[in-house]
Amino acid sequence: MRTVVLLLIMGIVDLSFGQRYSQLQWLSHLRGRRWHAGWQAEDVDCPLECDCPSTYPTAMYCHSRNLQHVPYVPSHIKYVYLQGNQITGIQDGVFDNATSLVWVVLFHNQLSSNKIGKNVFSKLKNLDRLFLDQNELTRVPPNLPKSITELRLGHNKISKVPSNSFEGMANLTSLKLQANDLEDIGGVFKGLKSLTLLDMRKNKLRKIPDNLPERLQQLYLEFNNIESVPAGFLTMYPKLKFIRLAHNKLTDKGLPSNVFNISMLVELDLSFNKLEKIPIVSRNLENLYLQANKIKEFSLSSFCGHKRDMTNFSQLRMLRLDANEISAKDIPAEAAYCLRRAAFIDV
Template identity: 50%
Template structure:
């Protein structure tokens, strides 16, 4: 047997293996956050401080993430005491029904609070339980039993997830002062009308209102929007020049609504910032005109009968053509023999054309 092979064999299976197995895999134990105490000096080191003992016994606080506490998926009905050093608390997928006042008072530097997949109701959320956390950036409360957005929330908040609840309205003052909020997920609720309650969110970039009961578009939204999702609602009309108020908007999804040709003014989607537009699963009979900068257009599962080139190109030439890369028109009534030959000149950048 070669010397190198023998050394490996002895290290793994030698007579002293039982005594030193933990030492050999000590690196793995440190990564996983586990700790064992031994009186033998073999395991002592001055470079690695002892693991703090303030972590709740029912949770896990890995050594490599000393400011994170994992208490998820453990059938908890309560929130355990959070050590003062923590910044990230994971409590998702439990049976917690409330967030009582003072539960986070010991950990005022929390940055993330993850509580999705529980049974939390508004009646059991302390009045100032979140507003006291002045460094809080993300709150995940999706898939609980909320009937409205918790209030008040700290001004430091950047991301709020309350999808999959029973929220039917957003009071005008519910989001006041959240000037740093960039992402809001309100999808899968029972909203019928948003009104202008979201206008106060000056930095909002991502808004998901999909799968609600909206019959009209929100009256006013922040002009900072970059992504807007309104699919799976009951919207039939888009106000004239509605999307012109969002100079940064790049992604708009309105699939699975009740849009008709009469409900879409002529230049509704002639917005130079738009990159992706989804109007699939509606009741359109014509291709609405879009801006030449648009790259992805989804119109499948409508009632469109004709391919109109001027919906993409007002004029055609060497320097005048559409930037469309992907267009889906399948599930309509367009016949292949009715496709005009100039389509390929107009859509010369297209990689995928499904008809």
């Protein structure tokens, strides 16, 4: 403090300097260059709590610093890393000076929905990735930028998602909502024209969400309470390649005939359910997980249909049937022709 006073008396420090910059900034200037974890920090525009290495001039590293607030973000910063702190809220205006932000990483904090301003992210027109997983959120933050391509909201306490939560987000390709308290999601995904990955594992869903985007390729619904798959489900979403429905309450009655017999499907996980039969799947399917069900019969027609010859065989490479009510002796000899591509079969 004596040093600061002395500098002011000597006229070395211009009093107007503190008017142009925040307190943290001018104090940072007085302290000069700093070192942390082997990186040399920039001398200009970097808050004391963070590191702005000269080797990555557009990045600001503030992770695992026991922070309770979001520090000032300089205008030239594009990537800000704030994970692993104790931040509980974000006030409107925090990012207004840094409208060029592309990544905002805030996972593993203590963010509360009622402490996040309504327009915190609205001015970030270039934002590409927003990571808000592992917090205390009870709802999706409002007014999210339409530029976002990856949004992570997993491991929160979200129980409802209003229909307009993702309105206009036509660029969103990956949405993660796993480990929340969702029971019914409605048609909230309908306008997400670019969405290819949807992760809703570990929720309380009783059915597969309606109005999924047509371009969806990966759908993860493990650890829910889903009892059935709608008839014609994969006809409505023909680009789906990976479907995971493990740890649900599926029964044979809940699977319409041929519901999974679609050529685009590459991986299907139905493990840890209540199935008694092997469902009919496409010959192009490569990975099928059926372990821990109640299957009593090995039905070769489920993989290759009733017509089997040297040119008509399954592309299946991985098949798991362990922890069911069948054994290796239940597999017919002609399975060697039908499942000739299989590299691993576990019963």
